[in-house]
Amino acid sequence: xxxxxxxxxxxxxxxxxxxxxxxxxxxxxxxxxxxxxxxxxxxxxxxxxxxxxxxxxxxxxxxxxxxxxxxxxxxxxxxxxxxxxxxxxxxxxxxxxxxxxxxxxxxxxxxxxxxxxxxxxxxxxxxxxxxxxxxxxxxxxxxxxxxxxxxxx
Amino acid sequence: xxxxxxxxxxxxxxxxxxxxxxxxxxxxxxxxxxxxxxxxxxxxxxxxxxxxxxxxxxxxxxxxxxxxxxxxxxxxxxxxxxxxxxxxxxxxxxxxxxxxxxxxxxxxxxxxxxxxxxxxxxxxxxxxxxxxxxxxxxxxxxxxxxxxxxxxx
Amino acid sequence: xxxxxxxxxxxxxxxxxxxxxxxxxxxxxxxxxxxxxxxxxxxxxxxxxxxxxxxxxxxxxxxxxxxxxxxxxxxxxxxxxxx
Amino acid sequence: xxxxxxxxxxxxxxxxxxxxxxxxxxxxxxxxxxxxxxxxxxxxxxxxxxxxxxxxxxxxxxxxxxxxxxxxxxxxxxxxxxx
Numbered sequence: 001x002x003x004x005x006x007x008x009x010x011x012x013x014x015x016x017x018x019x020x021x022x023x024x025x026x027x028x029x030x031x032x033x034x035x036x037x038x039x040x041x042x043x044x045x046x047x048x049x050x051x052x053x054x055x056x057x058x059x060x061x062x063x064x065x066x067x068x069x070x071x072x073x074x075x076x077x078x079x080x081x082x083x084x085x086x087x088x089x090x091x092x093x094x095x096x097x098x099x100x101x102x103x104x105x106x107x108x109x110x111x112x113x114x115x116x117x118x119x120x121x122x123x124x125x126x127x128x129x130x131x132x133x134x135x136x137x138x139x140x141x142x143x144x145x146x147x148x149x150x151x152x153x
Numbered sequence: 154x155x156x157x158x159x160x161x162x163x164x165x166x167x168x169x170x171x172x173x174x175x176x177x178x179x180x181x182x183x184x185x186x187x188x189x190x191x192x193x194x195x196x197x198x199x200x201x202x203x204x205x206x207x208x209x210x211x212x213x214x215x216x217x218x219x220x221x222x223x224x225x226x227x228x229x230x231x232x233x234x235x236x237x238x239x240x241x242x243x244x245x246x247x248x249x250x251x252x253x254x255x256x257x258x259x260x261x262x263x264x265x266x267x268x269x270x271x272x273x274x275x276x277x278x279x280x281x282x283x284x285x286x287x288x289x290x291x292x293x294x295x296x297x298x299x300x301x302x303x304x305x306x
Numbered sequence: 307x308x309x310x311x312x313x314x315x316x317x318x319x320x321x322x323x324x325x326x327x328x329x330x331x332x333x334x335x336x337x338x339x340x341x342x343x344x345x346x347x348x349x350x351x352x353x354x355x356x357x358x359x360x361x362x363x364x365x366x367x368x369x370x371x372x373x374x375x376x377x378x379x380x381x382x383x384x385x386x387x388x389x
Numbered sequence: 390x391x392x393x394x395x396x397x398x399x400x401x402x403x404x405x406x407x408x409x410x411x412x413x414x415x416x417x418x419x420x421x422x423x424x425x426x427x428x429x430x431x432x433x434x435x436x437x438x439x440x441x442x443x444x445x446x447x448x449x450x451x452x453x454x455x456x457x458x459x460x461x462x463x464x465x466x467x468x469x470x471x472x
């Protein structure tokens with residue numbers, strides 16, 4: 001299982017990992033790079049080893065909570081152009097409630113816990129680091145207020 | 154737009170109908186035929202004209218409620234073998250909350266309102282009509298208690 | 307005398323042995339319930355329909371007290387099980 | 390004297406100009422905060438790190454008062470923005 005990939009994500013291969021004849025409901029989430037302002041793409045980087053460990057923990061939690069569900073995800077790294085997917089999550093379960101819930105759980109935890117960072121590429125050639133709240137970080141070294149307030153889990 | 158189809162559903166074509174560079178979150182739901190007991194497949198039939206009208210109403214409601222979202226669906230008719238999808242819904246929106254909510258809304262309304270019926274095919278060659286609560290209807294003409302209790306919307 | 311097209315689907319089509327029939331109901335304030343009563347008289351297998359089936363008029367689900375007009379299409383729908 | 394590998398990511402790697410460094414902290418009850426203080430002394434650009442950055446020890450996020458042991462890998466993480 002490759003949770004991190006530098007290639008475009010393929011929904012079909014995510015589906016193939018979780019679907020089975022016992023699982024009648026499948027929920028997929030795709031996060032794609034949005035054309036905000038003059039953004040042409042996002043360069044994704046990760047703390048790879050920790051990202052994989054965290055993904056395994058998150059999927060394990062989902063598995064414990066929805067025992068009949070199967071969930072997987074793939075996160076793309078490197079340059080992702082506007083309109084292409086940076087993350088894909090697929091959850092299949094006997095019934096749709098579990099599939100939706102497991103898929104939603106995974107994306108919310110990913111947003112909170114995955115050591116992955118986004119650098120936006122602009123049409124004029126400049127770049128900005130993305131803050132989780134959506135505010136861009138200037139590249140000048142001014143510590144953001146609140147940045148150190150986050151309570152690690 | 155063909156909302157009803159006798160061919161296998163293609164997730165990619167659903168995605169293509171709703172995704173755009175402004176919509177960063179996409180939620181897909183697939184309902185597939187489950188291998189319950191000795192079921193080998195389900196034969197889907199519909200009141201086609203009303204099904205299309207109802208789908209248009211449901212998608213219109215979703216569109217009014219989540220104005221930045223785009224939602225589509227395709228329902229397969231005819232014989233659908235175990236493991237294949239009978240319905241696919243795709244919702245794309247600027248943010249994931251709206252994508253999940255719109256997708257969920259559509260599948261719930263479809264289950265309540267779409268004039269579509271399932272006849273289960275069993276390994277021994279027999280068939281049973283599926284009741285929405287999941288109880289099979291015997292083909293003998295015994296009116297089911299409660300069947301007439303449903304309040305039309 | 308409104309002339310109404312009546313359609314049967316799925317299990318109900320099996321019960322009645324037909325997909326479509328036409329009935330006439332009397333008066334200008336006829337309802338789906340009146341159509342249903344007339345169907346029970348004229349279509350043999352329709353006696354086995356449940357007392358209060360789901361119904362639609364002109365592609366929209368309605369209650370049994372909904373009015374019908376000449377040319378309407380009334381559909382009798384087994385419990386829905388789409389998706 | 391625990392010997393700790395420290396890793397910087399994304400914006401923090403840009404601030405410090407490096408991906409990895411090694412520091413030694415004194416005592417058997419050293420914490421991530423001690424590692425961070427030592428990093429600020431030894432890595433010039435690290436003065437510009439925020440006062441309380443996110444941190445991980447051995448691939449797991451921890452608070453700054455978490456203990457570190459010889460051979461641990463401490464990572465300093467800019468605000469996470471995966472997905």
